[in-house]
Amino acid sequence: MAYVRVDRAVKFFPREDGSEMLVLDGVSFDAKEHGITCLLGPSGCGKSTLLNAIAGLEKLDQGEIEFRVPGSTLHPTSHIPDLPARSPKLGYVFQDPRLLNWKRVEDNLVFAFKGMKIPRESWQGRLEKYLSLVGLLSFRKQYPLYLSGGMRQRVGLARGLAIEPEILLMDEPFSKLDQLTARQLRQDTVDICARLGQTTMLVTHDVEEAAYMGDRVVIFSSRPAHILEVVDNPLEATERDLDDLAFIRFKKRLLQTVLKLVDQEGV
Helix, strand or coil, X not given: CCEEEEEXXXXXXXXXXXXXXXXXXXXXXXXXXXXXXXXXXXXXXXXXXXXXXXXXXXXXXXXXXXXXXXCXXXXXCCCCCCCCCCCCCEEEECCCCCCCCCCCHHHHHHHHHHHCCCCHHHHHHHHHHHHHHCXXXXXXXXXXXXXXXXXXXXXXXXXXXXXXXXXXXXXXXXXXXXXXXXXXXXXXXXXXXXXHCCEEEEEECCHXXXXXXXXXXXXXXXXXXXXXXXXXXXXXXXXCCCCXXXXXXXXXXXXXXXXXXXXXXXX
């Protein structure tokens, strides 16, 4: 079972004048096991910074990030004397797909396989499985520049899933897509993650996206970020309909918390 706990996370960024800007101010929450945890908050509040700390791309100044996966407990923040049995396998889906345009779709996935030292004998099965899941198996020989924006993001999703991570990290992957394409990709991503039982953490500033995709929603304040509320979605993934009254009520609950923040802090 894959599990993430963020405990009293603190992060400073240096300013040009030599002072420090507080970005994360004692952030604590647990991610949803085998579900999608949405990190919802205003732009610039530190959500992506925290996601990068979880990915090991940033180092916290204080606090801990704890992963629990089979055979592993890892604290990737300062000066832990005992090394973990093994680090968890993390997948990352970026806001921009970051594909290698000179490589075909399938070769972009193979590039990730090589980086993760995945045995060659499993490549073909993984290519077929995950490109099928995102609806792109027939485009496996195509180059990214000949694909639409939504299709390129599907390649990014397939690449993140195909390494079969214990935890999948997603940083606003639909924010640059048109409304209809983003809506379909959200639905497909929820379906895929539910089918795989994938533990996922997704950064967003879109209230409707958080209400639709999140099994758990962690609402951030403006910078320096602290947690305003952690809300579990009362609706199962299969029950979420954008036009259904129960969904609209849940979205309104999230929106009221965010709007209260706007009123209090002028975000």
